[in-house]
Amino acid sequence: xxxxxxxxxxxxxxxxxxxxxxxxxxxxxxxxxxxxxxxxxxxxxxxxxxxxxxxxxxxxxxxxxxxxxxxxxxxxxxxxxxxxxxxxxxxxxxxxxxxxxxxxxxxxxxxxxxxxxxxxxxxxxxxxxxxxxxxxxxxxxxxxxxxxxxxxxxxxxxxxxxxxxxxxxxxxxxxxxxxxxxxxxxxxxxxxxxxxxxxxxxxxxxxxxxxxxxxxxxxxxxxxxxxxxxxxxxxxxxxxxxxxxxxxxxxxxxxxxxxxxxxxxxxxxxxxxxxxxxxxxxxxxxxxxxxxxxxxxxxxxxxxxxxxxxxxxxxxxxxxxxxxxxxxxxxxxxxxxxxxxxxxxxxxxxxxxxxxxxxxxxxxxxxxxxxxxxxxxxxxxxxxxxxxxxxxxxxxxxxxxxxxxxxxxxxxxxxxxxxxxxxxxxx
Numbered sequence: 001x002x003x004x005x006x007x008x009x010x011x012x013x014x015x016x017x018x019x020x021x022x023x024x025x026x027x028x029x030x031x032x033x034x035x036x037x038x039x040x041x042x043x044x045x046x047x048x049x050x051x052x053x054x055x056x057x058x059x060x061x062x063x064x065x066x067x068x069x070x071x072x073x074x075x076x077x078x079x080x081x082x083x084x085x086x087x088x089x090x091x092x093x094x095x096x097x098x099x100x101x102x103x104x105x106x107x108x109x110x111x112x113x114x115x116x117x118x119x120x121x122x123x124x125x126x127x128x129x130x131x132x133x134x135x136x137x138x139x140x141x142x143x144x145x146x147x148x149x150x151x152x153x154x155x156x157x158x159x160x161x162x163x164x165x166x167x168x169x170x171x172x173x174x175x176x177x178x179x180x181x182x183x184x185x186x187x188x189x190x191x192x193x194x195x196x197x198x199x200x201x202x203x204x205x206x207x208x209x210x211x212x213x214x215x216x217x218x219x220x221x222x223x224x225x226x227x228x229x230x231x232x233x234x235x236x237x238x239x240x241x242x243x244x245x246x247x248x249x250x251x252x253x254x255x256x257x258x259x260x261x262x263x264x265x266x267x268x269x270x271x272x273x274x275x276x277x278x279x280x281x282x283x284x285x286x287x288x289x290x291x292x293x294x295x296x297x298x299x300x301x302x303x304x305x306x307x308x309x310x311x312x313x314x315x316x317x318x319x320x321x322x323x324x325x326x327x328x329x330x331x332x333x334x335x336x337x338x339x340x341x342x343x344x345x346x347x348x349x350x351x352x353x354x355x356x357x358x359x360x361x362x363x364x365x366x367x368x369x370x371x372x373x374x375x376x377x378x379x380x381x382x383x384x385x386x387x388x389x390x391x392x393x394x395x396x397x398x399x400x401x402x403x404x405x406x407x408x409x410x411x412x413x414x415x416x417x418x419x420x421x422x423x424x425x426x427x
Contacts, residue, residue, distance in 0.1 A: 013141050018132045020190065021081075022148055025125065027183035028088065029149070031176040033156025034163070035098070037269055038262060039107075040251050042169045046104035050252060054373025056104065057248040060111045061366050067119035072127075072355025073212045074120065076348060080128035083351070085191035087120025088184040095177035099170060123355035130342035130350055138342060139292065142335030143284020146276060153273025153327075161266025215352045218416040222344070223356070227409040229344050231402040232337070233356070235296075235395045237365070242391035244368035245384045249376055257381055258319065268323045275327025284335040292336035293403040299333030300396045302326070307389035311382050344409060346417040 014022065035042070040053050048056065075083040094113035101107045133141040163172035222229040254260045254268070287295040306325035313319050345353040372384040 013133075013137065013144055015132055017190075018129070018145075020186070021128065022145060024084075024183045024186045024190070026149060026151055027186075028091070028121075028180050029152040030156040030159075031095075031180035031183070033152050033269070034160030034176040034179075035169075035173055037157050037251055037265065038160060038164055038169070038172075040248050041164075041255065041262065043104045043107060044252070045169060046101065046107065048104040050249075050377055051370075051373050052104065053248055053252065054370040054376075056107070056111075057244070057369035058367055060108065060115065061244070061369070063112055063115035064119055067115060068123065068355040069216070069352060070212075070355070071119035071121075072123035072351040072353065073215055075124040075127060075351030075355070076215065079191075079194055080124040080131070080351070081187070081191040081194040083120045083124045084128075085184075085187045087117040087124075088180075088187045090114075090120070091117035092177070092181055092184050095173060095180060099173045099177065119355070123351045123353075126338045126342070126354045127350035129338070131347070135343065137288055139287035139295075139335045139339035140281070140284040142338045143281045143287070143331075146280035146284070146331060146334050150273045150276040150280060150327075150331075153276060154270045155273075157266035157269035157273075158263065159266070161261070161263035164262045214419060215349055218346075218349055218419045219352055219356055221419075222353075222412055222416055225408070225412045227344070227412060228340065228403060228405050229353075229409070229412075231398050232341060232344070235398055236337075238391050238395045241365040241368050242388040244365040245372040245375075246388050248369050249372055249381075249384060253376075253381055253385075254319070258313075258316075260316070264316065268319055271320050272323040272327040272330075275324040276331045279328045279331035280335065283332045284339075286332075287336040287339055291404075292340040293399060295332045295336035296340075296403060297396055297399045299329045299331075299336070300392055300399060302329035302332065304389060304392040304396070307385060307392055311385050311389065340403065344405060344413060346413055349416060 040057075043053050043056055071083065071087070074086075090113050094110045094117060097110035097113060098107060101110060129142060129145060130138065160172050160176065163175060223233055224230065251265055254265050255262075260268075283295055283299075302325050306322045306329060309318060309325065310322040313322060341353065342350060375383040375387070
């Protein structure tokens with residue numbers, strides 16, 4: 001038989017390096033999930049009231065506003081894995097600060113360092129996966145990554161809740177810090193072996209402010225062009241504002257209104273993770289076959305239904321249904337959003353672009369936690385949740401009518417690429 005007739009072996013969806021990368025993300029985020037959902041309760045245990053908790057989450061969002069974009073640029077300039085390794089080192093220090101905090105005000109230090117971590121890791125995560133996958137099955141790869149990644153939500157919150165109920169917050173944070181440190185060691189080793197961006201062309205990585213200015217200018221051109229990138233930012237902003245309004249209130253609501261223990265709250269998050277694990281890979285397949293727009297619209301529909309059920313629930317079963325539907329909604333949206341974003345961003349701008357979208361129009365959502373807390377205390381505990389429900393319904397319409405790349409989008413992408421390439425040639 002001629003060699004050309006030999007059956008070609010399909011490359012695995014996840015390359016070996018991507019599998020190791022995913023392992024580090026799972027370990028690091030299990031640690032984060034162990035304490036993230038309980039942070040409002042940790043603040044409460046250190047003396048904060050509901051209004052102060054809302055103020056804490058409002059102020060803690062200030063740092064990521066600029067850092068998300070800056071972190072994306074660092075990722076574009078120095079490389080994805082090096083950016084992630086640097087962020088991980090900051091993450092280890094942030095856990096130490098959280099553990100040693102004597103009062104709720106001192107937790108700002110730990111969360112400030114954690115903001116640096118998220119800003120360096122977050123943009124690199126999506127960009128790195130895009131570069132390790134093919135465009136025709138990219139949403140499927142994101143979906144598969146999300147499938148494995150959901151072990152974070154299944155394991156982390158119940159384990160964290162168990163440790164909080166049995167041994168207290170400090171012990172839980174020490175265990176989480178240990179797990180995170182293991183992930184950091186592996187990430188640093190991966191970064192040492194990684195090639196510099198542009199190594200094939202003999203270029204050395206650099207962090208020149210001129211390059212940052214050019215990248216931001218090119219991204220800004222895509223954002224204001226009125227195409228898909230514009231509407232991705234708009235809908236992500238709506239989503240970010242509505243989630244910021246309620247995220248810090250959910251555990252307080254479940255503990256104070258629904259009378260749940262920390263471990264029960266953890267189990268709810270685990271249910272969300274199970275739903276995501278079941279849905280993520282089929283969701284990625286759906287986005288590749290039928291388009292990202294359909295998957296994202298269905299995700300917003302499910303989130304709207306889940307928000308309505310949450311408000312009306314009076315039992316653990318009702319909240320469990322809510323979290324399961326939320327998990328399905330997140331799974332439908334996540335791989336589709338990331339796949340679509342990777343397609344409307346030039347490769348050399350993906351880190352900066354992911355950073356911009358991850359910032360989620362944070363300037364507008366900045367006061368949301370404090371506003372949510374005021375609404376919770378002064379009107380009713382369900383008021384911020386009703387507003388979040390309305391925002392999810394509202395976001396469906398631009399997704400249905402605007403999330404379709406056109407020739408104009410492709411022209412804008414080419415202009416952005418040319419702008420960055422021209423700036424690189426003049427350096």
